[in-house]
Amino acid sequence: MGEIAVSLWRGKADGSYQVYRVPQRDNQTVLDVVTWVQRNVDPTLAYRFACRVGMCGSCAMTVNGRPRWTCRTHTAKVVKNGNLEIGPLANLPIIKDLACDLRPFFEKWQKARAVFSPGLTRKDAIERIMPTTAARLAADAAIECINCAVCYAACDTVRWNADYLGPAALNRAWTLVNDVRDTANPQRLAAVAAAGGCHACHSHQSCQQHCPNALNPTASIAGLKRHTMQAYLKGELE
Amino acid sequence: MNVRLYVLQRASAAFMAPLLLIHLGVIFYASSRGFSAADILARTRGSLFWGGFYAAFVAAAATHAAIGVRVIASEWTRWRGRSLGALMWACGLLLAALGVTAVAAVVLT
Numbered sequence: 170m171g172e173i174a175v176s177l178w179r180g181k182a183d184g185s186y187q188v189y190r191v192p193q194r195d196n197q198t199v200l201d202v203v204t205w206v207q208r209n210v211d212p213t214l215a216y217r218f219a220c221r222v223g224m225c226g227s228c229a230m231t232v233n234g235r236p237r238w239t240c241r242t243h244t245a246k247v248v249k250n251g252n253l254e255i256g257p258l259a260n261l262p263i264i265k266d267l268a269c270d271l272r273p274f275f276e277k278w279q280k281a282r283a284v285f286s287p288g289l290t291r292k293d294a295i296e297r298i299m300p301t302t303a304a305r306l307a308a309d310a311a312i313e314c315i316n317c318a319v320c321y322a323a324c325d326t327v328r329w330n331a332d333y334l335g336p337a338a339l340n341r342a343w344t345l346v347n348d349v350r351d352t353a354n355p356q357r358l359a360a361v362a363a364a365g366g367c368h369a370c371h372s373h374q375s376c377q378q379h380c381p382n383a384l385n386p387t388a389s390i391a392g393l394k395r396h397t398m399q400a401y402l403k404g405e406l407e
Numbered sequence: 408m409n410v411r412l413y414v415l416q417r418a419s420a421a422f423m424a425p426l427l428l429i430h431l432g433v434i435f436y437a438s439s440r441g442f443s444a445a446d447i448l449a450r451t452r453g454s455l456f457w458g459g460f461y462a463a464f465v466a467a468a469a470t471h472a473a474i475g476v477r478v479i480a481s482e483w484t485r486w487r488g489r490s491l492g493a494l495m496w497a498c499g500l501l502l503a504a505l506g507v508t509a510v511a512a513v514v515l516t
Binding site for chain 2: 407
């Protein structure tokens, strides 16, 4: 097989793309390409990965202009005329090269109260959850998020509005709104109904378009809009 | 945008939709009949119905547009704080004043 001319982002926000020539292989992923450069050309190349099998959500990067999980993206699918461009995720500060600072992303999870708040202790019996209830089905449809921040990087509203909590945090909040074991819904609904919350979403649906796990955060956010609006009309939210 | 503004903007849009259709219908009707300005004014002057109809339309449009301008300003210019609320109120009051002036011109003699 031939070679790929790989443009890799080097440096911080004021950095630039540099081209490396990488041998193309069968079943080669974009993460394999980055690793090849780091091990064979420049060991100072910074990037992030862990599981390599699409579970940990660490290796997301911008590939040919769109955010992707690089460990599950084959080069055969994305190389165009022998060229490939790999950059850091958008909408996040660049630490170095392909590694972004994910603190704003996870701080917004906290701000959305997208954290499970159980009402039982280990001394209580395990609660039985019926998998067929409407609430559980809604939670299950949104639960497989791997925190990769692809949706956050793809979101126009995140780019325009620094206060916007983003699709991943709101999607997680929606799973908890539908979790009968959770006890923090009044506070959670208040958090997602404030400025920068679910009502800032324009429903462009880039999140569901790019989500590697085929989740639909736009639908989750629409659910939050309905729930918060009902709570507001009942006088439960200011 | 918070939930209060969201509800207000959606409610004003839902309220405005049928009024807008009636408004367009009136325009087509008046055009197709070849009404002059005097013909139209003869029907609207002193009319409580048309005065109330367009006053409600103006209130909904001013509410809806002012909240929309607030969102656009915050996203395009990163405008925040109380002055952003002041912009929304100023926009809403200006639109309401312009609308009420127009309604008064065709309803009051």
